[in-house]
Amino acid sequence: MAGRDALAVMPTGGGKSLCFQYPATVLPGTALVISPLIALMRDQVDGLRAKGIRASAYHSGLTQPERWRVREEFLRQDLKLLYLAPERLQSDEFKTWLARVPVSFIAIDEAHCISQWGHDFRPDYRRLDGLRALIRGGAAIDVATPLPIIALTATATRQVQDDIVERLQLQKPVRVITGFRRPNLAFAVKACATRDEKHRQLASCIDEAHRAGGVVVVYAATRKNVEQVAQTLKQLARYRNKVGYYHAGLEDEARTEAQQ
Numbered sequence: 727m728a729g730r731d732a733l734a735v736m737p738t739g740g741g742k743s744l745c746f747q748y749p750a751t752v753l754p755g756t757a758l759v760i761s762p763l764i765a766l767m768r769d770q771v772d773g774l775r776a777k778g779i780r781a782s783a784y785h786s787g788l789t790q791p792e793r794w795r796v797r798e799e800f801l802r803q804d805l806k807l808l809y810l811a812p813e814r815l816q817s818d819e820f821k822t823w824l825a826r827v828p829v830s831f832i833a834i835d836e837a838h839c840i841s842q843w844g845h846d847f848r849p850d851y852r853r854l855d856g857l858r859a860l861i862r863g864g865a866a867i868d869v870a871t872p873l874p875i876i877a878l879t880a881t882a883t884r885q886v887q888d889d890i891v892e893r894l895q896l897q898k899p900v901r902v903i904t905g906f907r908r909p910n911l912a913f914a915v916k917a918c919a920t921r922d923e924k925h926r927q928l929a930s931c932i933d934e935a936h937r938a939g940g941v942v943v944v945y946a947a948t949r950k951n952v953e954q955v956a957q958t959l960k961q962l963a964r965y966r967n968k969v970g971y972y973h974a975g976l977e978d979e980a981r982t983e984a985q986q
Contacts, residue, residue, distance in 0.1 A: 732877070735901075737908045750807045755828035760810055761809050764785050767809040781807040785810070785811050785814070812839075833878065854894065861873060933964075952971050
């Protein structure tokens with residue numbers, strides 16, 4: 727809020743979102759929030775709107791009418807926060823929007839993705855280094871007005887922290903490093919000789935977690951494995967109608983249905 731750049735390394739649930747959501751509500755203009763996942767954007771936008779805060783997200787999962795609505799909200803300066811995937815900032819159309827709207831600051835979530843140690847996940851994070859200059863080139867920004875950047879992540883070694891600062895060209899940033907330990911998490915490894923054994927172990931883990939209540943999320947390394955695990959679990963009578971899967975290769979409608 728003082729116009730300083732900042733780097734925050736805080737565990738999930740540690741208050742990272744508050745670091746940019748609160749300033750966005752009280753500073754003039756619209757805050758741009760760069761986020762890599764549609765599900766994260768939707769979750770945060772829904773939470774903000776439930777509190778009466780004007781926020782929207784612009785991403786590939788929207789229908790054309792929804793995209794036009796968000797565009798008009800942004801250009802009318804009706805929004806306090808606009809969530810974007812990094813790829814959107816490469817669009818010439820979006821660059822013209824930025825020239826017309828005062829931006830209060832830039833928040834880059836999952837900022838480790840910009841580092842040379844984490845960019846394979848989303849290469850477009852590497853193109854964010856010129857974002858401040860791009861926005862300053864628009865008519866809506868007074869060059870005398872600070873345009874701070876806050877980079878946030880739950881996991882970053884000192885090497886990655888320094889890489890984030892260098893690649894985003896942060897100017898003497900305030901560093902808030904609270905660590906990444908989460909006492910509510912536990913880790914275990916189970917060796918499995920075959921895929922069938924792996925799936926049996928997985929079903930046993932899900933049974934145990936399911937008895938504790940809530941939803942179980944299973945990550946797999948490839949889209950093929952995601953679908954294979956889902957089909958295996960659906961063959962179990964107790965989970966037949968309770969399994970969905972989600973990956974970038976699905977049609978928009980199927981992805982939206984699974985995420986919702």
